[in-house]
Amino acid sequence: MLALEFPPINEILRWQDVFPSFNKIAIIAVAAALIGTLIFLIAGNADGSKAPRGVRNLAEAIVEFIEGQIIMPTMGRDGLGWTPFLLSIFSFIYLCNVPGIIPIIQMPATARMAIPLFLSLLVWIVFIGVGFKHQGLGYLKSSLFPPGVPAALYILVTPIEFISTFLVRPFSLTVRLFANMLAGHILLVTFALLTESLVQGGNIALVPVGILPFFMLVFLTAFEVLVAFLQAYIFTILAAVYIGGAAHPEH
């Protein structure tokens, strides 16, 4: 009988502190900020008058992606001032996600609750702040008492709007990013363990079978590249939608 023992989830997320209060997640977060800074620093230093190449090309592609694919469809031309904020959110999340598939590191920093929670609280504060800045107290009125609803229905609509706007939004932002990355991490661990126990289980007949979960592992690793990008994109576009919606209620 195959002895496959799956460790409890908290064990696959357990990392010793390098020095007190500085663990692997913190390393990845700091490294993500550093790498992001480095990419944009090198890009900024490169000669901007010629056609962009290498790192500069990458940085400009990211900037144009943020502007063309995230801000323009959701906030329009007025939202272009939000580019640096959304650009740093996108780059930071992507650089925190992508260590999940880099060999040896194999841990997305966003698979822990802390970083997604911080980012979505930040987005939450920003979009509420933008709402009050652009509409004053009218923001509460337009978000809690949406126009075009019969007065009697406000008893029903207002609590729902309150919950969905002010409570569910940050919660779903956090959980979406965190759970996607954690699920991907668990999947990779599962197939890696399965491969290992089949190949090293001591039963020669099972060794060829171990190739199947190994291919699945490779495939899932490729899939996680896509997920890392997609989750960064979705987090950023939702942040843009929330901020744009708070700035212009009619949208």
Added chain:
Amino acid sequence: MLRAVVTYGSQGPEVLLVAAEGEEGYSEYTFADCAIIPDGESPSTKIEGLEECDEGPSPIMPEAKEFFWGAGSFVLFALLMRFFLYPRLRRSMDAREAAIQEAHASAEAERDAAKGEVSAYESALAEVRAEAAARIDAARATVEAERTTRLAEANEAISARRAAAVADVDAAHDAARAQVGTAVATVASRAVELATGRAPDPNSVSRVVDELMNSGVAQ
């Protein structure tokens, strides 16, 4: 595998689960040789030589240290991006875009200028062509006129020559006829003289010969 150590304390049974050293599956985890205390249990007696296990973080609860490290690095990154990295990139991107726009505009202007030159050249070409065509037409007309006059001259010369030839032929004919008439008259008068012994009137002979010759021609 976990080993259970059950002790009876003051509040009833207490269960401690102990991970043993060298157990398979536990050697790679650092918290072997420690006691896992189930939730809600508070053991009154510590097991000799065993610390309470570090269970690893809860998968759900955010950890303060990760939160603050993540927050710090993100805030720093975002501030750098807002005030330093992005503006620099944007500026040079805008500068390049402006340069490209300018180059496009100047290229457009150059193209327009070139188009103007081409049209000027084409109009000049058309003028020259028209002139050439006019000259060719004029030359053709001159040649045509000359040809016509020459043709007319030649025709005239031909007809003159023909008339002269016809006149010559007529003259020769007449001369030949006159000779033949004279000869016939001489022969006839000689024959009449021989026959009659006297010379006939030359006038009547020539008249008769003329009559005969004319009727002969008419026949």
Added chain:
Amino acid sequence: MEAFTILAQEADKAAAAASSAGFAYGLAAIGPGIGIGYLVGKSVEAMARQPEAAGMVRTTMFLGIAFTEALALIGFVVFILIGL
């Protein structure tokens, strides 16, 4: 004997928690699965009918997927919470 009973009860609880966690996630995945399938299918149809609007449709599709997927992910979190 009493100790074994307690251990057995703990084991029963753990097994019950594991299977109910599995059920919770399985049930939570049904709705979003149908929803995302329907959503992406309709989006592809829209893109095929109007390829010039593909960019807008794609953006909206990703937004819709994000909202629909959140339900499955909450189910996943519940799975972890129960399984602990």
